[in-house]
Amino acid sequence: MKIRKGDAPEPTYVLKLDAPICATGDDFLNPDKRFDKIQVYPADSGVAGRFLSIDLRRLAGKRVVVEGNSAFGAHTGHHHAPLLLAITNVAVPFDPAKGHGTAMTTVQAFYMALGAGNGEEASKFVVSEKRSSGAFLPSAITNFYSRLIFPLTLLDIRPVTSDEYRVHYSYVAPGTGRCNGESVVRTIKTNGMNLIESIRTIGDC
Secondary structure (H helix, E strand, O other): OOOOOOOOOOOOEEEEEEEEEOOOOOOOOOOOOOEEEEEEEEOOOOHHHHHHHHHHHHOOOOOOEEEEEEEEEOOOOOOOOOEEEEEEEEEOOOOHHHHOOOOHHHHHHHHHHHHOOOHHHHHOOEOHHHOOOHHHOHHHHHHHHOOOOEEEEEEEEEEEEOOEEEEEEEEEEOOOEEEEEEEEEEEEEEOOEEEEEEEEEEOOO
């Protein structure tokens, strides 16, 4: 790429959509024009934004889902797509349909509740004898997962055996930073319901 005198390279992340869309909301958007590209950038300029920038670089070229708000139309030379979006999260999409009819749905629901910081909901998917103390205590779950800089994002679940699953997830915690975590979750069928019996964390987080 040729750089004109006085200019500098400007790294940009552009999201290619599955299908063209139209948008309204400000004077720089034509509601009659459809487009399939959105320029995305971290909404936060602090610690959370630095971690998100790392994720954007790591996931460049891959199929992703993003979360954000306050999109607006391009109107300067620094805007490289017709729509810009300040994002708060980017992740590889997880397909919830692949676990239908198996205990994987229980594991998925548990980690989705962690992502929402909802200890009461998460504990419903754990065997009753482990809900009253320790890491599975609803208040303990809420206290930790509701205070994350970036909420837990479920990346993948793969079956190890008929009742055991390997789970990949990520989050950013205050003080300790990014966790690209992995756990082995064992389930058990109790009174016709699949519940989590134990979780063994692999690695340092």
